[in-house]
Amino acid sequence: MKKKLGFLAFLLAMSMVVLAACGNDDSASDKSGDSDGEQITLEFWTMQLQPTFTDYINGIIEDFEAENPNIKIDWLDVPAADLDKKILSAVSTDTAPDVVNLNPTFASQLAELDALVNMEEAVSEDDKALYVKGAWEANQIGDVTFAIPWYLSTSVTLNNKQIFEEAGLDPEKPATTYEEAAEYAKIIKDETGKYGYFPSLDLSLVLQHMVMMGAELTNEDGTEAAFNTPEGLYAFEYFTDLYNEGLIPREALTGDQRATIDMYQAGQVAFFDGSQFIVQVKENAPEIYENTLPSEAITGKSGKKTMSVQNVVVPKQTKNQEAAVKFALFLTNGENQLEFSKLTPILPSNVESLADPYFTEADDDAEPTDLVRIVSASQLESAELLVPPMNNYTELRQAMYDAISAAMLGEMTPQEALDKAEAEWNEILAQ
Structure with a gap:
């Protein structure tokens, strides 16, 4: 019981930090983004992707930085067992990263505290339409969408x-x-x-x-x-x-x-x-x-x-919301998700990736791994969290x-x- 009360007190402290941050008069100008060309550094956390996917993530970062020379990505990979505690601690001390890889269950706890950017407001309708409907809806509480879906799987x-x-x-x-x-x-x-x-x-x-x-x-x-x-x-x-x-x-x-x-x-x-x-x-x-x-x-x-979903979220504490959302969308675009899916047996959340024959066609000599991928992708319409x-x-x-x-x-x-x-x-x- 004491442990539980301590956790609730911790969450309450987090909510106070979030509210204080929201009440800052300078917050609107701080989060205006990257349109003025000012040099920006975004802190990006992932969940246990190194060393297997180090080259892949570094490649995405290099491509993004080449397209956005005023934005630098500082990538930190965190062990899965430590990520929840680490992000809680960061949010409570007003040191949250700009973009974080989280699952819907834990991300929703931060969303309940109004600690995450609402993607319904931050993402355009055209960009929203690029994601599998069930994956997008997996990150919703009421009229708030607290994350952008990244990679998926179905049973x-x-x-x-x-x-x-x-x-x-x-x-x-x-x-x-x-x-x-x-x-x-x-x-x-x-x-x-x-x-x-x-x-x-x-x-x-x-x-x-x-x-x-x-x-x-x-x-x-x-x-x-x-x-x-x-x-x-x-x-x-x-x-x-x-x-x-x-x-x-x-x-x-x-x-x-x-x-x-x-x-x-x-x-x-x-x-x-x-x-x-x-x-x-x-x-x-x-x-x-x-x-x-x-x-x-x-x-x-x-x-x-x-359907299992992994996401990327943008904490409200970021001073570079526009740039952070831009990077989250780049990370999860069709080209990058297709490449990721070819490295490991996952499904993309981006419908442009799913249209690729890699997810729809099986050769006569297809292996069980190929058939798993195709069957899994075919179920996305009826799958949900x-x-x-x-x-x-x-x-x-x-x-x-x-x-x-x-x-x-x-x-x-x-x-x-x-x-x-x-x-x-x-x-x-x-x-």
Whole structure:
């Protein structure tokens, strides 16, 4: 409790700094930008991109500085585990960088304090139209858009064709719904003794599964839990039944996503949501990789598919808002995002990049990595950030995980566990 109060006090201090900065009479002139040709230095922070992408980011910086000789970019790469604390500290001491790479969940906490530039006001309509709609909307709270989307991913199912064939199933007809996943899991277990489906429940995945199954997490204004419904109960019963019938590994509940990839690479699991691991499979288990067929993500009643988003934000403390937004737009333009996507298995948020054949066409000899990219890109229209930014997100996520764990382990009925989660969410949301 003391830790939580300390964090709230820290956020309050941040808000006071932000308000003080907003009240500065010189702020408008300080943020006028770079139109007068005055020499400007922008501080740019990224999240754990060095050393893999050092040349790429330096290349973007060189190109931008060549086009804008009066603007210099000072790049700092921060370990992912340290970034949240570091940006909080910088904002609270009025030393925030000009452009920062953040995820929507954490960025939204700064946005709630009015600490970030509203991109609805700072970005032109023409530039807004260049971004995938779902990615742009992932960064919205009310009428405020607190970030520009950078790179994306959507979930893709990896299927081991050999196990499908051993079970008498057609790998060209993989599971696309939760009901089919459960059906295939039983057939594969009965016919091969292996696990068919490995639905990880790590981190936010319980919440994502529930949304795809048709449950609403909260009411419209985010003040009360809204998942204690037939759809929410279905989610709890679905995973409890699979677990108790031995149709999914114990690690689905007790492990993390590393356990999923380990079992898939060992040939013990037929299919799982694992597009982000495809390069790892290629490196560690080449035979499994050759037998892998990517397919569309498994979804439920809602028809939704999950989208992960990485963004760039501009703190309001910047004295060079126009230049900072200009650099954020340059970083995320079509050409630069296409180049980035060819270096690592990500998707661009820029629609000009997505129009490239690299994301739409597969050769006859296309590898699983190529198919993951194309399937992933094809899902963007139906994909969205399934778990929106929420206050006290970590507590909410943990409460849901604890509740579904209680159901799956037989400590409560699914309905009792759902009731417990609802009560805890309402208490947390009321804070």
